[in-house]
Amino acid sequence: MLSRISALFAALAVAASLVAAPAFAQEAASAPEAAAPVTEAAPAAAAAPAATEKENPYGLMALVKHGHAVDQAVLVLLALMSAGSWFIMFTKLWDTHKIGSEAKGVRASFFKKASLADGVKSLPEGSAFRYIAQTAVEASEHHEGALTENIDRNTWVTMNIERAVADVNSKMQGGLGFLATVGSTSPFIGLFGTVWGILQALTAIGVAGQASIDKVAGPVGAALIMTAIGLGVAVPAVLGYNWLVNRNKTVMGQVRAFAADLHGVLMGSRQIAKR
Numbered sequence: 001m002l003s004r005i006s007a008l009f010a011a012l013a014v015a016a017s018l019v020a021a022p023a024f025a026q027e028a029a030s031a032p033e034a035a036a037p038v039t040e041a042a043p044a045a046a047a048a049p050a051a052t053e054k055e056n057p058y059g060l061m062a063l064v065k066h067g068h069a070v071d072q073a074v075l076v077l078l079a080l081m082s083a084g085s086w087f088i089m090f091t092k093l094w095d096t097h098k099i100g101s102e103a104k105g106v107r108a109s110f111f112k113k114a115s116l117a118d119g120v121k122s123l124p125e126g127s128a129f130r131y132i133a134q135t136a137v138e139a140s141e142h143h144e145g146a147l148t149e150n151i152d153r154n155t156w157v158t159m160n161i162e163r164a165v166a167d168v169n170s171k172m173q174g175g176l177g178f179l180a181t182v183g184s185t186s187p188f189i190g191l192f193g194t195v196w197g198i199l200q201a202l203t204a205i206g207v208a209g210q211a212s213i214d215k216v217a218g219p220v221g222a223a224l225i226m227t228a229i230g231l232g233v234a235v236p237a238v239l240g241y242n243w244l245v246n247r248n249k250t251v252m253g254q255v256r257a258f259a260a261d262l263h264g265v266l267m268g269s270r271q272i273a274k275r
Contacts, residue, residue: 088175089240103254135164183238190230197223
């Protein structure tokens with residue numbers, strides 16, 4: 001629980017840094033322009049410090065404070081998508097690391113126990129391996145029911161182990177769909193903000209009757225910021241999705257290997273008991 005809470009705060013911090021990055025880049029780009037008139041005359045040199053301290057009217061903070069409701073809604077949506085993506089990536093990375101670490105201990109000690117009961121007790125509470133082991137042992141010991149008695153014990157145990165492995169796999173895959181959705185839709189959400197900003201610029205030109213830079217700089221700047229933020233949200237989500245899919249394949253391979261060995265032990269002990 002603590003790891004998930006810390007992952008949530010880390011995700012919010014990363015999302016905030018991604019959203020704020022275009023503002024710092026735009027302010028850094030506008031700084032030379034503000035300092036350029038200094039070489040022309042002495043009065044301009046005196047006014048330069050005041051110009052650098054003035055808030056950038058075309059940056060991200062101006063968009064947040066004075067932007068259109070559509071622009072602000074797009075920013076909030078992208079921020080939520082980014083925070084959710086980083087939260088899922090941190091939590092799933094922790095889950096795969098935890099199962100991978102448990103797999104090493106299980107392979108080294110579980111099958112060396114004197115009995116399956118001792119092996120199950122040695123597994124950590126709430127772990128995927130303990131869940132699979134308990135499910136397999138219960139299926140092997142209990143085979144009641146008017147309909148399930150028609151299934152032979154080997155098939156019954158196999159079915160229950162496969163269901164337990166599928167449950168673990170489903171838990172490991174949880175959240176990856178959100179990453180895929182963010183990676184595929186956030187560029188288009190940013191593009192929507194871009195189109196809206198260009199529309200506002202064209203509207204300002206039409207109302208003013210002339211294409212002056214002060215009429216189009218704000219909306220076009222907002223459009224470029226939306227594009228940058230959309231890409232900044234999409235790229236980590238896509239990379240994180242592909243990375244976690246590969247990690248899940250590796251981890252689930254270890255889980256399935258444990259389940260196969262456990263099935264062999266159960267069926268072997270059943271044959272010994274019959275003799």
